[in-house]
Amino acid sequence: MIVAEHLTKRFGPNTAVSDVSFTVQPGVVTGFLGPNGAGKSTTMRMIVGLDRPTSGNATIDGREYRSMRSPLTEVGILLDAKAVHSGRSARNHLRAMAATHGLPRRRVDEVIELTGLTGVADRRTGGFSLGMGQRLGIASALLGDPGTLVLDEPVNGLDPEGVRWVRHFVRAMAAEGRTVLLSSHLMSEMAQTADRVIVLGRGQVLADSPLDDLVRAWSTTSVRVRTPRATDLASALAAPDITVTAEQDGLLQVTGLNAERIGDIAHDAGIPLHELTPLSGSLEEAYLALTEQSIEYKSKDMS
Numbered sequence: 001m002i003v004a005e006h007l008t009k010r011f012g013p014n015t016a017v018s019d020v021s022f023t024v025q026p027g028v029v030t031g032f033l034g035p036n037g038a039g040k041s042t043t044m045r046m047i048v049g050l051d052r053p054t055s056g057n058a059t060i061d062g063r064e065y066r067s068m069r070s071p072l073t074e075v076g077i078l079l080d081a082k083a084v085h086s087g088r089s090a091r092n093h094l095r096a097m098a099a100t101h102g103l104p105r106r107r108v109d110e111v112i113e114l115t116g117l118t119g120v121a122d123r124r125t126g127g128f129s130l131g132m133g134q135r136l137g138i139a140s141a142l143l144g145d146p147g148t149l150v151l152d153e154p155v156n157g158l159d160p161e162g163v164r165w166v167r168h169f170v171r172a173m174a175a176e177g178r179t180v181l182l183s184s185h186l187m188s189e190m191a192q193t194a195d196r197v198i199v200l201g202r203g204q205v206l207a208d209s210p211l212d213d214l215v216r217a218w219s220t221t222s223v224r225v226r227t228p229r230a231t232d233l234a235s236a237l238a239a240p241d242i243t244v245t246a247e248q249d250g251l252l253q254v255t256g257l258n259a260e261r262i263g264d265i266a267h268d269a270g271i272p273l274h275e276l277t278p279l280s281g282s283l284e285e286a287y288l289a290l291t292e293q294s295i296e297y298k299s300k301d302m303s
Helices: 040-047 090-100 105-114 130-142 160-175 187-193 211-218 230-237 259-268 283-294
Strands: 002-011 014-024 029-033 055-060 075-078 148-152 179-183 196-201 204-210 222-226 243-248 251-255 275-279
Touching: 002 040, 014 040, 014 055, 014 179, 014 196, 014 204, 029 040, 029 160, 029 187, 040 055, 040 148, 040 179, 075 130, 090 105, 090 130, 105 130, 130 148, 130 160, 148 160, 160 179, 160 187, 187 283, 196 211, 196 283, 204 211, 204 283, 211 283, 222 259, 230 243, 230 251, 230 259, 259 275
Parallel strands: 029 179, 029 196, 075 148, 148 179
Antiparallel strands: 002 014, 002 055, 196 204, 222 251, 222 275, 243 251
16 A cells, blocks of 8 residues: 655755645556646655655555665566666666565566567667567566556557556556556556546646546536437527537537436437437546646647
């Protein structure tokens, strides 16, 4: 279990993280989201002792990371996949790490195979692609078979097969009762991976809830309706709190009414329906709505 209590980090006059508190429970995948500059990486660095909090504290299973006698076997960390000696092979990099904790060489071979590095394990890491570097970073995090994983953007640079592998891997780790904290900017992937999400914005916690609850609270549920009498149905549904959008001939998207009520209104008006499909909101929609006021760098809308 990871517990952050009132974490604050200032760099000179700038506050990167402000009074952040949350708990990451074992047995679930907790997604860590937020715009660039929100304080996610700084918070992760404080959790694993790379940055000292200005105030507050973070513990893993009741202890600060720096007090652990065998940290590699307790916490697996991926914060910067490039933090390797470029002249070493992947195998030698992992062997050097294993030696610091007395881990057997067979464990190095195990994580190399597990992360798909077998074909490049004896190549110098300086020639690795971004994706291969990420796989090596994940292998390093797994080396001590830890009970807690802290992974910052682990799918960055991976191909679709690699992204899918990370998704199944972290879910399997959580199913074993491990604690998993995972950050990513890929909302579609996070929606398939995380059970719970913590959202930061401008250094503060904006949300901390089960993923499904967040989506329901911050996105719009609508209903797709197909009918040969779309104009008539739109008129029958018209009301101050109802939005009806014509997407194409015979196809409407309705917000503000559930499918059952739309069906009743169409029946009473004698309007045939060829489709009536409830559409749930998405994590991306909820995330953008939640962080709208916390985005430091906004792109121009080209639509």
